[in-house]
Amino acid sequence: MDALSIKALKKRYGSGLEALKGITLDVKEGEFFGLLGPNGAGKTTTIGIITSLVTKTEGTIRVFGIDIDEDFSAAKRLIGVVPQEFNFSIFEKVEDIVCQQAGYYGIGRDQAQASCEKYLRQLGLWEKRRTTARELSGGMKRRLMIARGLVHEPELLILDEPTAGVDVELRRGMWDFLEKLNQKGRTIILTTHYLEEAEQLCSRIAIIADGRIIENSTKRELLKKLDRETFVFDVKANNLQIAPLEQVSFTPLDDTTLEVTITKGRSLNLVFEHLGRQGIEVDSLRNKTNRLEEIFMGMVE
């Protein structure tokens, strides 16, 4: 069954801005799904609609088969959300914030406290349970929101840039945590601007740009599309008019820099020899972009 099924979803904000121009997207049960896209693409808007914070203009959404237009409450029970921006009261204590959230889902006090303790411990916040939220560091606030999003044991967890502003070590810790959740059978949808993160975690990735899905495939397929690599060469040469070479393209950026795109598997030696024959000396080179990022930029442009 699909954990989430979005059909022809459109959103026009009151300002007249069309943030979503017809999005169709399915997330399978148990999947770790990445939703990527540049700033303003419509990721948060999409999540907002799924969680009822934003009203849709058109389209349908089903959560584990439940149409949100028919029974939003039932759908909401299955969803946990970790928003992009902090949205808890900074005056309340960590444990109150998490336990209250359980209360909003109709979970009794004892069970709420047990679940609260479980997730605060797992996320390393148990020692901070009596601290007011305002006194937490940015990374702790993020983890607080993850605990809050999980306290009612949702089947589908949606995280909107959960690792924004989190240091490398902590980020890796969060990755482990999320991977374990996913292995235990939870469906996870994640948005991120860190491509490394999507590559590490997500089995399936959709790319959204300007309110449209422009790519939706498994990570493996997506990486396969990347059969070319781009390098930037710093060169010494009088003339950057270069004779063509099979499966390699040369684009001079200025008098001393050259962008070189090669089909994977072609040897760089060939390129050096080819350039050497034309009196072009390569001083240094660097990899222009890496992996997903490259595909991503190619698609968005």
Place this chain on the structure above:
Amino acid sequence: MIPESLICLYTISRRETTRIFRIWVQTLVPPVITMTLYFIVFGSFIGSQLSGIKGFEYMAFIAPGLIMMSIITNSYTNTVSSFFSTKFQKNIEEMLVSPTPNWVIVLGFVSGGVIRGLSVGLLVSLVSLIFIRLPLHSFVYTALFAFLTSFVFSLAGMINGIFAQKFDDISIIPTFVITPLTYLGGVFYSISLLPDFWQMISKANPIIYMIDGFRFGFLGIADMRVTTGLGMLLIFAVVLFSINLYLLKKGTGIRT
């Protein structure tokens, strides 16, 4: 098994109550100080120079009005500021993403207003006992008027909170509508002392019925029929509750 909506309601209510007592210096102390000053100035200093009204000392006559005045202001202020700050800090989203029904959200915030209104009312009543001996003609009427008035003004404050977009918006109605209507609502005088024309005008002011009914509970005297006041409060409660539900359903100020 406790029904889920009851757990939701209890959760919001508890959160509201915690807030009131966490910031008690802002929520409970100021009304007590203000009312003490009213009792001293209007009751002791000026009141002692005045003849009584309807057989009661002036001080005893105004005490129920003053208590009611603090119930009204505090109930209203509590829901408007709590709801607005919940919106402002965006933690309203915690409730919105959950299956908590709208009627529970309204009742939850309103319960906070009622708890604050009645707590302040009780504190102020205790303070008044330092200055006067206040009879209690009918506990039922006193309690009924206190509760319903507090309920109605909490609902009104919630509507204000839903529409409020900036901090200024939460004090406009209290300053320009509620305070004038309360002062003209017979806290300090019996409207039977007014010329006919002004009596007629006064009867259009709903607050006058609330104060009058509440005073009846204490003193057993009333300018108007007490049941009219009760009926009015019930109608207000139903209408304001429905408006709140409608606004939440529509998502005014909370959903984009």
